[in-house]
Amino acid sequence: MLAQISQWFIWLNQTTGINLTIVYDSYDRGRMIDGFLNTIYLSLICLVISVIIGVIGAWLQRSSLKWTRRLVQGYIQLFRNTPPLVQLYFFYFAIGSLMPKIENKYGIMQPILSNWDWAIISLSFFAGAFNVEIFRSGIEAVPKATVEAAESLGFNRLQVYLYVVLPLAFRVCLPALSNNLVNLVKTTSLAYAIAVPEMLYVANQIWSDNLNVPEMMTFLLFAYVFLVGILVWAMNRLERRLQLPGYGG
Amino acid sequence: MPSETESGSVTAGKSATAEPMISLSNVHKSFGDTEVIKGISFDVAKGDVVCIIGPSGSGKSTLLRCINALVPIDGGSIRVEGQEVHDANLDRLALRKKVGMVFQQYNLFPHKNALDNLMMAPIKVLRQDKKEVRERALKLLEKVRLSGKEDAYPGELSGGQQQRVAIARALAMNPDIMLFDEVTAALDPETVKEVLLTIRELAEEGMTCILVTHEMGFAREIADHMYLTDRGVIVEHGPPAEFFDNPKDERTRSFLGQIL
């Protein structure tokens, strides 16, 4: 079966010049599968961290300390109003160069944080800044009276946040969160710029070897549509599952 | 004319000699520049039912909020079972365990079903055993005549049912005192009855209650002592018969005239 498909794509290449090596060439196929999985891995890990940043940031934003609130606000403004590629370069080249180096197992000096680490940090902070704002708007939609009722039952500030405010805010902001996470998945392709072997980077390697740029570009578009489609589907399912009978439209 | 502010404290009801359950003395509260409570004093004895009536904006809700420290006061003192509420080192949890509160808009947790609404605070706040809490919660739902609605979410219950869940939720903490803030104001006349019945049963069991209400007939039946507040002061108080039949203050007469 696999052999037949490979045969067909070889034939396709010979007759039309459409060269999809990632199907019939096991080496290219392996590289592309790795790239695909790396993109998923990068997306998932940044997704989780950025949501955590959003939850903590939204909590800190309600702090009674003026400077804590200002710091969070500064972070949001910085990351929302600068291009993510510039942020990535800033982390990797500016901050990365200031970091101490350590000896690896071959005795070669290398930076403490790899390009992978910096991509994760940078992209998480980027998406996290938007998530803080998204969670904040969700929190503002939680009725003050509900919070007061929780307080009257003895919940402390953190308990009110964890057990009442967040679960309600989360439901309100799911559509906006969904949009931002889609944006994050697309933005992971920027990790290409610091040589993280995600899909775009791998595609680049493959088209350099085979000179099949249009084919790889087309494939990339469809691959991202596929990934984003899965994410949107999952978020919609989550939204439906969390829907409360008789509450909020 | 009686003076604007009451001086000293007024002890209500049956057990005037015992230490009062709640004692307010010369309480002041402002929001920004507007003083909402201007020196209110009264005592509530254990087991007493006190009803507060008064025009909108006269500070009734604010007063109840002060009693369980949801808002801080600016002057005077509030003592609940001897504990000063207006104290920087106040053990809020201990206070709120003693004082249950029910609101006009029910304010249930919309993401939890009826049973979980009751169980959440005892489990998360008091860290009580889940099984034991569950048994108590089921009994309380039965008490407020909502057996069978354990799994219903607030959005699936009528206003009256939600309000009874809210009462049961407060009772799940085993409070000594219950504060009711216009708990029937958002309900239609039919469901008002079921909620009032629940409150009446509580009062008869000896729960100390402070009710802010517009249900004059109910207040008259159930109250040991009536208070009328207007613009942040107590204008008149007394046992219900006297209060309703023979009000001394002009403002009481005009307020009762509007309502009845």
Ligand SMILES: Nc1ncnc2c1ncn2[C@@H]1O[C@H](COP(=O)(O)OP(=O)(O)OP(=O)(O)O)[C@@H](O)[C@H]1O
């Ligand atoms: N958090 C707040 N911030 C500012 N002003 C407030 C706040 N809470 C209440 N007030 C004001 O305090 C006054 C008294 O309000 P309160 O809710 O205690 O009145 P009330 O007697 O309960 O009225 P109602 O019968 O309408 O419920 C009102 O003028 C109100 O606008």
Ligand SMILES: [Mg+2]
């Ligand atoms: Mg009120």
